[in-house]
Amino acid sequence: MTVEWRAIAPVLLVLIAAILGILAEAVVPRAQRFFAQVFLTVASIVVAGVLLVTNWRAGLGGPVAMGSMMLDAPTYFMWGALLVFGLISILVFAERELNGGVSAFAASAATVPGSRAEAEASAARLEHTEVFPLALFALGGMMVFPASADLITMFVALEVLSLPLYLMCGMARRRRLLSQEAALKYFLLGAFSSAFFLFGVALLYGYAGSFDLSAIATAVQNPTMGSGVLYAGMGLLAVGLLFKVGVVPFHNWTPDVYMGAPTPVTGFMAICTKLAAVGATLRVFYVALSGERWSWQPLLAVLVVATMVVGAVWGLTQTDIKRTLAYSSIAHAGFIMTAVVGAYAGSPTSPLDSVGSALFYLVVYGLASVGAFAVITMVRNASGEANAIASWSGLGRTSPLLAGIFALFMLSFTGIPLTAGFIGKWAVFAAAWRGGFEWLVIVAVLLSLVAAVFYLRIIVVMFFGEPVDGVVVGRASAFTWLPIAVAAIGVAVLGVFPGPVLDLATAASTFLR
C-alpha cells in the first residue's frame, strides 16, 4: 500500500492549507485574521503551483494514491489551470477598498437578514474570513474531481467541491435574502443531482463489477450482461456531471446562483467549477465509456444544441448583467461540449483533438470570465454593485479604460478575431467538424451569432448611452485590478499568439487508462 506523496502534494497542500485556515479562525486574533487568511491562501496556491511544475518536469505520472487518482497529462493541465484561475479569482475575494473597508461577504452569515444581530455585526465591522478556507476546500475538490480514476473518488471530490460552494453562495454582504435563496436553490438542486450521480455509480458498478474507470471501459468492450444497466448508469451519471457543467436541461440553477452569489464567488465558480466539471466529463466519457461513443454522441449532441439555444436566446432577454453572464456561461458550456461530442482523437499531422481544444477553450473562457466578474464588482451605486445593464450606460465615457477592458472580454465571448475567444471557438468547432459533426458546427456558429447580440448590446449601452446618475466606478485595490489586468492581457495575447498555450493543451490531451 503506497501513497505517492510527492505526486499528489499540490492537492494535499491546498487541502492542508484549508484546514490550517479553519484553525487560524480559532487562534489568530481578529485584527490579523484577514491578512493571515489571504497570505495563507495565496502562498499555498503559489507553492502548489511550483510543486506541480517540478513534478511535471520530473515526469511523475500514472495512477497515484492507490489507483484512486490518475496523474496524466490532462490532469497536469487542469491542475495548473485550476491553480491559476483559483488564485486570480480568489484574489478578488480580498478586495476591501470597494466596499468601504470591508469585504464583499456578510459580516456574520449566521445572523438572520434584517435582524438586530446582523446590524450589530455590521456595525462592529465584522468580516467573514472563513470564505478563504472554504474556497481552498472547493479548489482541492475541484482538483481531485477531474483526476479521479474511480467513481467513488469522483463522487467524494464532487461533494468536497460542492458543499463549500453552496455555503459561499449564501454569504453576500448586500442583498442577503437573494444570496441565501441562491444558496438554498443551489444546494437542493445540487444534492438532487448528486443523488443521480450516485445512483449512476451504483448501476455502473453493477454492470462492470468495479468502480475503476478502466475496469468499466474493459467491461464495455467485453460485455457480460445486457446493456440496459449500462445505459441507465451512463445516463444517471451524466446528469450529475452535466449539472455541474451547466448543460440544458440541468442548467436551471445557473442564473439564480450566478446572480445571488457574491460576485467574487460567481467569478470563482464560473470558471473553476466549469473547468473541473468538463474535465471530469471528458474523463468519464473518453476513458470509461469511449466504447459506447456511438450511443452517447447523438444524445449529447441534442443536449448541446438545446444548451446553446437556451443560453443564447434566453440571454437576449436579460436585464441584469450577472444573469446575462450566467446565460452566457450556459451558451459557452454548449460551445465547449461541441468538442466533447466530436470525440476527435487527432492525427499525427494535426494533433489538435477534442480534449486539447476543450482545455484551451476553458482557459480562454476562464480568462474573460474572471476578468468580467471582477469588473462587475467595481461598477457601483449607493446600494452596492449596480448590476442592471441599464445602469452601465455611458460607462465608456466616464471610465473609458474599464469599459474598454470589459468590451474586450465581451468581444472575446463573442469570438471576434484578435481576441482569445476566437481561437478557442475555432479550436472546439474544428474538433467537432473533424469528429464528423459538421452540422453541429453550423448550428453552433449560428447560435454564436445570437449570443453575439447580447454581448454587443452591453457594448452599445456602455459606449453609446448617456451616463446614469449615481453610478460610479469604485476605487479598487490591486486585489481587483491585478486579476483584471491578467485577464485582459491574457485575452489579448492569446488572441494573437495562442501557439504556446495551444501546443501545451494539445500535448496534454491524452488520458491514461
Place this chain on the structure above:
Amino acid sequence: MTFPWLTVLGLLPLVGALVLALPLRRAARPVGLAFALLTFAVSVAVTVLYLGGTDLAVRQPWIRAFGAYWALGLDGMGLVMVLLTTFLVPVVMIAEWDVAGHGRWDAQGYFAMALALQGTALFTFLADDVLLFYVFFEATLIPMYFLIGGFGGARRRVAAVQFLMFNLIGGFILLASVIGLFATSASLGGTPSYLLADLAALPMPTELGRWLMIGFLIAFVVKAPMVPVHTWLPLAAEQATPGSSTMMVGILDKIATFAMIKFCIGLFPEASAWVAPVMIVLSLVSIIYGAAAAIASTNLLRLVSYTSVSHFGFMVLGIYVFTTQSINGSIFFMVNHGFSTAALFLAVGYLIKRRGSADINDFGGVEKVAPVLAGSVLLAVLSAISLPGMSTFVSEFLVIAGTWSRTPWVAAIAATGIILAATYGLRLYQRTMTGPVTESTQRHITTDLDGREKAVLVPVIGLMLLFGFLPGPVMAVTEPTAQAAMQRMQLTDPVAPAKGEK
C-alpha cells in the same frame, strides 16, 4: 532577412491607433494624420518595389496547430487596393478634421478608429493565408462599428448595430467554411495548412467545395452588399459621417469583391463556375434595384449609398461572367468606385453640413450661391453615372463589353443600369443645384468650399479624371490578376466571330 515591407505597411496604422490611445489632446489629430501619411509613403515605396520586381512576400508559421501562417503577399489587384486604402484614409482625416464627437468620442477617437480600420483592411488585402484573412476581415468590423455608432446622426446606434449584425452573420457563416477548409486540408493534404497556395492545390471534392464556397460567398455578398442583403448599407451611410461612409463603401466593401476574385475563384474554381448563373442574376438585380432605389430616394446620403449598390452589381457581374476583360474591368472599377464614392459622399456631405438637412427637397439653386461646391458635386455625379472621360466609364465599359462577348442579353440588361444611373445622377444635380435660389438655400448656404475642403476634393477628383484619360498604367498592373483568375477557372475568352464567317 529582408525588410518586411508588407508587415510594416499594415502594422504602422495599428501602431498609430495605439499611440492615439494616449492622452495627446491637441496633438492627436496631427499625429494621426502623420501616421496615415507615413503609411501612404510606405505604400508608395512598396509600389515602387513591386513594380521593380522585388519579391515582397512574407511567410512565417503563426499558429502551427491550425496550419496558419503569417503570410503576406501582393499581386496587381492587391497593390491597387492597398494604394486606394492608403490614399483615402488621409483624405478622410482631413475631411473630418472637425468631426463632432459626443462627449469623449472626440476627434482623437475618430482618428484612432480610422487608423485601426486602415491597418486591419490593409492586412485583408495582403493576406495570403485564409485564416489570417478571416481574422482581419472580422477585425475590420469593430473600428467601423465604433465609427458609425460614435459619430453621426441621431439613429447612429441602430445603424451601427445593424451594420455589425449583418456583417457578423456573414462572418460567422464564413467561419464555418474556414473551419471546414481546415478539416479538408488536414484530411486530404495530411498536414493542415491555410496557405492559399496549399489549399488551391488540394483535390477538392465537388460537393464539399460547393458547400464551403457558399459559406465564403454569403459573407461577401452581405459585405459587398448585394440585393437582398444590402439593407444595412443605406441606413449606415445615412447615419454615419461622410468620411466614415467613404471608408465603409470605398474600402471596406471592396474587401468583398476583392475576396471573390482572390478566394472564391482562387480556392473553388469549379464551385464558382457552378454558382455563376445565380451571381449574374443577383448582380443584375442589384444593378437595377440599386439604381431604381437611388431614383426613389429623397435622402441624399441614402441616394449615394444606393448608387453604390448598383455599382457593386457591375463589379460582381464583371467577375462572374469570367472574361479577362470584364474581370480586369471589375478590378479597375473597385479603384475608381473608391474615388468616385469618396468624391460624392464628401461633396454631398459638405452640402448637407451647410444646409443641416439631407433631404433633396431642401435644396435648390445652389450653383448660383456656391459654384465651386456645385461643380464638385457635378463632377462626382458624372463619375457616378460613368460619363466618358471619367475613370468609371472605362471600367463600366469593360465590364459590359466583356459580358457582351459571353452573353449579350445579360449585357443588355446591365446597360439599362447606365440609363437609370443618368436619371438619378441628373435628378440629384438638377434638384439641388439648378433652378431659382430658394429661400432656405439663401439662408443656409452662405459659403462656398473653403481651402481645406478644396484640398480634400481636388486630389480625389483629379485622380478620377486622370484615370479616365490614362487608364492604361493601372490596368496593366491589374491585368495579370485577371489573367491568373481566368487560368484558375480554366476558361478562355470567347473569340468574337470574324466578319464574313457565320
